[in-house]
Amino acid sequence: MRRRIAACGLTAAALILILILGQAQAGTHAPAAPAPAAAAPAPAAAAPADGPVLARNFPDPDIVKVGRTYHAYATNGAGQHVQHATSADLTHWRVDGADVLPALGAWAVPDRGLVWAPEVYDNGAGFTLHYTARDRASDRQCVGVALSPSPEGPFRPVGDGPLICPAAEGGAIDAASYTENGQRYVLWKNDGNCCGLGGDTWLHLQPTSWDGTRLTGGATRLVKQDREWEDPLVEAPTLVRRGGRYVLFYSAHFYSRDQYRTGYAVADRLTGPYAKAAGPLMTTDSFAGAVRGPGGQDVVTGPDGRDRIVFHGWNADYTQRFLYAADLGFAAGRPVVRGSKTFYEAEDARVVNAVVRDAPLASGGKAVGRIDHADSHVEFTVFAASAGAHTLFVRYGNGSQDGAGAPVAAAHRLTVNGAAAGVVPYPHTNWDRWRSTAGTPLVLRAGWNTIRLAKDAYYAELDGVDVA
Structure with a gap:
């Protein structure tokens, strides 16, 4: 059960409680005393x-x-089956006017609108393209293969039929590649939500030949849709290994509007089991509307050696999906995306000179802490994918009143990595209402940071913090 911390009145005989710090949403615990980051100019x-x-x-x-x-x-x-663009820095792009896949395999329906989700990689003797198209025989979307000596194409289809086409399970879409210990794999989704089937949508892992033109073993099911926020489907797998763990990114829900989102799951073994995070990694809300329906992601190393996550998001009138990029970090093997809110619960904070007690709230929460001394504080350890300006949001309730019984605003003093960073204001809400602050700017270093909220004016109950 989630616990909430309140900044309310307290006697001098306060109980000192220390809780392990950590990242609440994913359940990742940070080091008790993060080492200071070396001061160095950060890339943009x-x-x-x-x-x-x-x-x-x-x-x-x-x-x-x-x-x-x-x-x-x-x-x-x-007008192209597969679009192509080039860049030197992942920020400035030149779009190629030529179709890098000018013709589909003979097995595919010649309809450009049905060609989806290309995947390209260097196979040592040239480049492999996996693409999704409509199979004539089954009338399902299936995965095909094409080859080219150059990344600019043109890619020429190979094989007499699709590479992956489980027609009874809705077909196959969204191929992605992964390589480990000299073995190439293809990830894919069976399109069980298509065609009125109403079936499960599994993400699979399957070994292939080095050039990706042949399957060399059976498929392993990794995850399927089983969270309320995923609704009817998961798709668009991307697999990386970071911090000794496998991180499987995927998109979920219908792609057509704001509800599209990106989630992830982690495993200690390539074939799983994979444990999903409690909630999505990127949503329209987590980006505060700056990106609509983030999904279709890929992970790539930037020119500075840092990871980036690239993905699409809708324009204002939902007619085009633009290309976005964001800094990506891994906190103990779990991803953090710059600009997307990450939630840290109060129950995982370090609380000093506070009381924690079972006291039911109108909101349904329990385990309320109290802070009212000058040296009382709550500390959250938060992770930043890259250094620079971020925004802090605090989920709080404030039912404070002045001596005449009138509602008043409350506040906490904010410090970041030991340096004063202003005051966080809490407008009045009543004690039974949770609200998020409008957002407080703060500067973080790359990696782990310590955010402290200490008593200032009146009192506020804390549910947790979001950092974007």
């Missing part, structure tokens, strides 16, 4: 609040770096 941050890096229709992006050039591929558009 990549954050979706700065806008798309390519303001044109470019859905389901896949990125491959060849030499010093990044090649991006996307779902059909501009």
Whole structure:
């Protein structure tokens, strides 16, 4: 059960309680005393609040770096089966006017609008393209293969039929590649939500030949839709290994509007079991509307050696999906995306000179702490994907009154990594209402940071903090 911490009145005989600090949403615990980060100039941050890096229709992006050039591929558009663009920095892009997949395999229906989610990689002797198209025989979307000596194409289809096509399970879409210990794998989704089937949508892992033209073993099911926020489907898998753990990114819900979102699951073994995070990693709300329906993601290393997550998001009138990029960090193997709110619960905070007691609230919470001494405080350890300006949101309730019984605002003093960073105000809400503050700017270093909230004016109950 979640616990909430309140800043309310307290006697001098306060109980000192220390709780382990951690990242609440994913359940990751931070070191008790994070080491200070070395002072160094930080590269420019990549954050979706700065806008798309390519303001044109470019859905389901896949990125491959060849030499010093990044090649991006996307779902059909501009009269092309597969779109292609290049960049030196993941920020400034040049769009190629040619179709890098000018012809589909003979097995596929010749309809550009049904060509989705390309995946390209260097196979050592050239480049492999996996693409989704409509299979003539089954009338299902299935995964095919094409090859090219160059990342610019043209890619030429190979094989007499699709590579992956489980027709009884709705077909297959959204191929992605992963390589480990000299073995190539393809990830894919069975399209069980299509065609009125109403079936499960599993993300699979399957070994292939090195050039990806043949399957060399059976498929392993990794995860399916089983969370309320995923609704009918999961899709668009991306697999990386960071911090000794496997991190499986995926998109969920219908792609068509704001409800599309990105989640993740982690495992200690390649084939799982994979444990999903409690909630999504990126949503329209987590970006405060700066990106609408974030999904179709890929992970790539930037020119500065840092990870980036690239993905699409809708424009204002939902007619195009633009290309976005954001700094990506891993806190004990779990992803944190710059600009997307990460929630840290009060129950995982470090509380000094406070009382925690079972006291039911109108909101349903229990375990309320009290802070009212000058040296009382609550500390959250939070993770930043990259250094620079961030925003702090505090989920609180404030029913404070002055001596005449009139409602009043409350406040906490804020410090970040030991330095004073202003005051967080809490407008009056009544004690039975949770609300989020409008947002307080703060500067974080890359990695772990300590945020402290200490008594200032009156009192406020704390449910947790969001950092974006």
